[in-house]
Amino acid sequence: MGNDSRINMDGLQRGMDAAGVDVLVAVSLQNFFYITDTLLLSQMIMPERLCMAVVPREGKSGAIVCYCEERQTVDDSWITDIRTYLEFHESPMRALAEYLKERGFHTARIGIEKRFLATIYVEQLAALLPEATLVGADGVFDEARAIKTPAEIKILAEAGRRTEEAIQATFQSARPGHSEKRMADDLSTRVLNAGAISFWITLSVGDNTAINHPFPSTKPLATGEILRVDVGGLFQGYQSDVARTAVVGSVNREQRSTYTRLREVQRELIAAARPGVRACDLYAMYQQAFEQRGFSTTSQAVGHSFGIGMHEIPVLHACEMTELKPGMVLNIEPAVKDSQGYLYHIEDLIVVTCDEPEILTNVMDTKDLFVIH
């Protein structure tokens, strides 16, 4: 193994011991970046160009990348044993198998990402290493990544803060009559200007808020309608994900009350996010808090862990028994519809500590429903 202050190496080691694997192979963008500190655009836009990191239980880690990604991997990674393969001429799995053989892993238990790696590659690898055992090791990565290091929390806090600042500035400059797309482009640009290298956005008003992830449309911001934004960017390889709700022009009594009660629920859930509480307990609290207020639940999850990936474990749903631990970073995001069918959504990022959780997205005062004038 190597070292990097971002990586939970102890967690990886314990996971490998528990899973009984001799070596881990990271292939997804998330795990490759987690291990190598190298963020490759090609893994985002042309995933067939596989790049792999190899982490043995003992001994140094290595990476196998497409020839054209060698320079960036050498520049960015702490890993020094970097091999390449020639795209179109040789299979990445052949290069991986050769490397594993050279390292003495031809009869090993090899931990692979079964939840990510496509069948065709696993079939190739199994044929190339007939004496090895390929074991699903997604959970080893998941569990190590679930506990963030201080270096990771710092990046996530900064990403959340900058995203929230972008939302605040966009809310302040939006005007009734602007289109969803115009406002979304304004916000996206602010997220990029704040340092993100990419973003995703869902921004909708009125009836469109009821769609789960609507793309911004030409629909104008009409007075009296609820506006919902859920946005994130990629900062230093880590995501942000913040949702805020506003109303256009003027607010009526039902809207104010719906928003205020939704935020109450969110703050109750945040306060409850302490070590030892299970993910499903938070989900049950959400159900109960909604029921008490006469709200209908709108989602099978009320939040999720978060980091390099958008949804990391634990996701806060009814079947997830994982207990919260210090160092977990969670998005808490209840949402509710009003009698018009407009969806209200508040999402904040918190870190679980030994004591009270810390809210990392704390730029905006979310106590009252924001009015776009």
Add this chain to the structure above:
Amino acid sequence: MGNDSRINMDGLQRGMDAAGVDVLVAVSLQNFFYITDTLLLSQMIMPERLCMAVVPREGKSGAIVCYCEERQTVDDSWITDIRTYLEFHESPMRALAEYLKERGFHTARIGIEKRFLATIYVEQLAALLPEATLVGADGVFDEARAIKTPAEIKILAEAGRRTEEAIQATFQSARPGHSEKRMADDLSTRVLNAGAISFWITLSVGDNTAINHPFPSTKPLATGEILRVDVGGLFQGYQSDVARTAVVGSVNREQRSTYTRLREVQRELIAAARPGVRACDLYAMYQQAFEQRGFSTTSQAVGHSFGIGMHEIPVLHACEMTELKPGMVLNIEPAVKDSQGYLYHIEDLIVVTCDEPEILTNVMDTKDLFVIH
């Protein structure tokens, strides 16, 4: 099957016949969108939320989506038989297997995306449908999608044109001393304002151009350095992908000559992209044209087909024997380094016709190297 003017239904039908499959299952964002006309943000940012389209050789198509994506799928798709599954409570593969059983496909040859679908899902599906045969059918989708319909070519031409206009405007407003990131954000914003819902970008100057896909940095545009941009956006579910090269401040003789000769090569390759020519023939022409000019080749491919995906078949590399056909849309993109190690890159989108290829990205005059003043 259903119908949508965007879809090459004949091609899918022929591919299914040739592969001997009774039913196709689309799971990747690209194939799901191709079949259903529904572009789901969740497929981009949380791919574990599987959504599937089922296309039988005979009879109507169906879709199985996560409960929270039902509304958008109903709104956007021509498919009317839309089923849902409850995330976290049931496996998407169970919902898929139930649907396939209901449709009488429990003993069928089922075409799946082996190059996309993760091992864990294929193992689940095989266990749930023990009498069925799961066949890799990636090629059926690939070959149908390789021939674009007029509706698709129209979208791609518009996407390319708008992206090129954004590059032109950004080149005109960039100034020596601006940072790569500032210029990249300006260009990204223009791509979004032109109608894209997302983008990717690589923009670099000087030494950074030698990295394959550099993320824009704080490095300033320094006089005398080469600037390379390669950018794309997602327009109506279809990609754009255009590369242009400029020089900062003033151009020297070597730079002018390198650029002019690179463009000559690119135009020769474009002119040669006619029906019956094989992908590998174009690659061989590229090698020969580079050799004649004393250039070293910098890539294992000189272009690629293109559409909903960034790299579609055929990719123009030495081992690809596929013949070009009318309706194929290709990016032709040679690149070369000068004696300073700066990389020059020109990429244009063309459509193969019965006669001369048509260049779809024709807004900028690329004859001379653009100078950023």
